[in-house]
Amino acid sequence: MSTRCHVATRKGLFTLNRGASAWSISRANFLGDNCTLVMHDPRSGELIAALNHGHFGVKMHRSRDGGATWNEIATPQYPEKPADYVPKVKPAEGKPADWSLKLVWSLAPGGGDEPGVLWCGTLPGGLFRSEDGGNSWALNRSLWDDPQREEWFGGGADHPGIHSVCVDPRDSRHVTVGVSCGGVWSTRDAGSTWRLTGRGMRAEFMPPERQFEPNVQDPHLVAQSPANPDVLWVQHHNGIFKSTDAAASWSEITNVKPSAFGFPVAAHPGDADTAWFVPAVKDEKRYPMDGRVVVNRTRDGGKSFETLTRGLPQEHAYDLVFRHALDVDETGDRLMFGSTTGSLWVSEDAGDSWQTVSSNLPPIYAVRFEKVS
Template identity: 60%
Template sequence: MADRLLVGTHKGLFRIKRVDEGRWEIERSWFLGDPVSTVLAVPGTGHIHAALDLGHFGVKMQHSRDGGDNWNEAPVPAYPDKPDGLEDKDPFRGLEIPWSTQKIWSLAAGMPGELWCGVIPGGLFRSTDGGESWALMRALWDDPRRRQWMGGGYDFAGIHSILVDPRDPAHVTVGVSVGGVWTTIDSGAHWELIGEGLRSAYMPPDQAADPLTQDPHRIVHCPASPDRLWMQHHNGIFVSDDGGRHWRELHDVLPSGFGFAVAAHPADPDTAWFVPAQKDEQRIPVDGRLVVTRTRNGGERFEILATGLPQAHAYDLVYRHALAVDEQGERLAFGSTTGSLWVSEDQGDAWQAISHHLPPVLCVQFQQSTSD
């Protein structure tokens, strides 16, 4: 099982190592003081890609080819020049959409040497040379429906979930906040808007089922059964059995169906984990109790997992990419906005705190050794 964690925070990237049974500790850190918005450890290669959000100094990319011993600055996905006279405004806020990378929100690996990158404002980029160059997926960016995407928690829409089908790396599905679910079967040459069965409670009733108005917070799939998708939506939890074309909503999920993070078991399509929160105005754990919920039967029933987690006056919010499961489906980890980090070695039955003093956690990923 993977015995290292990469934890991207508001002030640096940390690696956490399992030193013996039941004990983890911070092994090293990089980029201290810099927000690390997302990180990708490419399995079996030793390659790590980290995205840094440096505010006035812009977005930067760092790449290591040796598991983190050495880093080099890498090219950032860049938009083409915006055509003169083109009006391109966010329909919700009315702000002019910049044709420049504001935030790198997601990274995913495809076939060897292939990377996908989702950014704000709503761009999807592809690299076929390990991140040395990037190409904007113009078929998606130029789709006229893209101009109906809306900013949600951020001023502009963004791509936060990228699912590469392990059976066919030309088949890629992305989640857009706020812009629904899109899929391609030809590596981005053509795109299709999918998502029948999704529901946006924040829209007028006659528009609630429009797939273009949906706000998926996070989408993941089961690698061994990639037609099974799990979604944490803005107003509920949804599951799909056909790669996202059709969804069914899971009702009466306690303590809440709201949240941001979801993780899918790598081999069991019926098992997934979520971190619930109180919706919208508060965005804290329900009743101040931090819990993880787990289903093992495709969403028919959810267990509330609380052993080892704070059960009073806990105000930890867990972001989209801050919950991770290892490739065996046994170890889980998540970090919170309070700078706390927890690990479970038994699928979430019990949790142990690694730290309560990290900067706010933005993303978590297990790092395999190259010999795994």
């Protein structure tokens, strides 16, 4: 059971430990800096933090001692454009995509059989891979050079980006990524070739005749079931979608109360039928329905949802939970999530009840348990 968790915020990275009776903040790193993402690698124990310095750009740091000390490591770099490259004007923006790193938006360890391999999704849509624990990065040209990539567009952000990287625990060469906006893509050969796999998703924000095109979909987050990796959950801009055939096709789950809109989703590590969501008013308002913070849990594969409220604020709460700000530990009992208004809650009974860890943190971007492999 996880006893340590890392929280990336607008003003630094915070480490929380489970004491004898409660969780508390034990360390702050990068105080004052915009820490947009954190990753714990269960294979090595290493931590990687992504920082976005407004003036000085995106930087990555790595800790090999649990967060006590950090060193700057390589940042993914977009290569120079080929001399014969003819940029395609993106209809949504009226100009070609910018070949330049804007944000590190996802970080994932490779499989257990490929130590040192890391995946990194970015804005404006490049997927990078490291084979040396982050000392160097290479852009995945197969996905970047796919003509359909140039059709991607921003959803909320000004640029499209890869926010989800799911490595199949059965086969490290099978990787599924989520793109806002560009649907869900998967590779079976470690990134040599990619397939667009969003059949069944629906995009209300497009004209009717284009709503089911896979490449315009806006999955907010993709979560793969460790228990059955053929099962994937997507919290989408238009609702909740589920696949039971390794992302080949998707079915929409409707009639979710109080709302099917939201950003995060967490899949239970040992039960493919269980997942958690944090709903919000869709989509131009983005705050909890009726000012009540709730967590939705399904335990029957999406047929029904329980709305969990015990310990969560139930009046005048306007906390939005970003896509990487909910996590579940390796047992499925401990969950933690944080909000844009700096509230952080933990559950140790699979969401049945929640305790407030802090109400005063900076805006929270990501919450990650140190999971025992």
